[in-house]
């Protein structure tokens with residue numbers, strides 16, 4: 217069956233034909249490509265066409281598809297069985313490796329997804345502080361837990377409402393929404409609710425609704441407010457962790473959060489998430505502390521071993537190469553776009569992330585995204601897809617570059633663009 221036939225079948229079997237909404241190609245010119253295989257920087261669909269992949273499973277595959285070392289480790293791990301629901305040594309090796317390279321982290325709890333990590337961190341922050349409210353920023357994505365499916369309300373600063381049906385008003389009441397980059401608003405919210413706020417949650421490099429690079433002073437301002445009001449600062453580094461350098465944005469900015477959440481890269485493409493921080497916070501978790509959290513498949517030995525090999529390969533040189541790959545790719549894309557009907561675009565780049573958007577303005581929050589970005593993205597996506605270049609199928613998503621996007625792939629990209 218080809219992609220079109222598979223999607224028709226999928227629509228009968230699965231709500232909307234997908235297991236995660238962003239995969240649905242909603243608002244685009246075509247239906248989803250069903251991917252059969254990936255290798256390096258390339259994916260092949262069920263129609264036999266191949267693409268240079270800039271989605272990379274939305275980030276986990278920092279070494280590309282089927283990295284040979286990770287693959288060998290997974291295969292060797294399978295020989296010992298793939299889940300025990302008991303203690304094993306592999307999660308300790310992964311934990312030790314991360315703790316050894318990121319100074320503020322003393323303990324880690326592994327879970328199975330970014331959402332689960334965030335859910336745990338929210339409960340942990342509430343348990344530690346004994347307070348209920350959390351501050352979240354418009355445009356930051358933290359997974360699909362109730363506490364985070366909240367949007368700004370129409371009333372006073374911070375006031376919010378559910379952004380999904382099924383999320384209760386009570387949940388919405390405990391999440392305060394602020395605009396990225398507006399420290400005065402956050403200060404105002406703390407003035408009003410300071411003694412009720414358990415934590416500020418932020419993607420320190422917001423990369424789920426465009427690439428909204430924040431000023432150092434803003435992030436530092438959040439750090440200071442949390443310290444002043446006895447709230448926790450939680451960096452959600454599910455995308456930026458191990459991508460913007462090994463220590464993510466906390467290392468890059470020198471700002472130390474109280475807790476950090478990981479996902480995506482940490483499992484090398486296997487389902488892993490994590491909450492991490494100093495021991496004094498982490499030991500609030502069960503069984504030693506009063507905050508409950510558990511997981512049948514957590515610390516899965518195959519995933520732990522894949523994750524460790526994945527992280528061990530992230531040397532200083534690897535990050536330099538990633539950055540160089542990304543700069544070259546952005547230059548190739550921008551040059552082609554400038555001369556082929558997409559001159560209204562800039563490509564924002566940070567580390568190995570890039571984001572094409574049809575405005576030349578500097579972007580720090582989601583309200584600054586142009587209102588016609590949907591139709592412009594549809595046009596760009598269609599042209600590139602036809603040329604064998606696969607962007608994440610939604611205009612809000614960033615592009616992910618891997619170590620597999622090397623010189624030969626860059627040459628191929630140039631060829632495909634100008635063909």
Ligand SMILES: *Cc1c(COP(=O)(O)O)cnc(C)c1O
Pocket residue numbers: 328329330331332334357358359360419424452453454455479480489
């Ligand atoms: C992807 C993402 C999540 C959710 O992770 P899942 O593994 O999809 O549940 C949470 N926070 C951020 C910043 C993310 O990018």
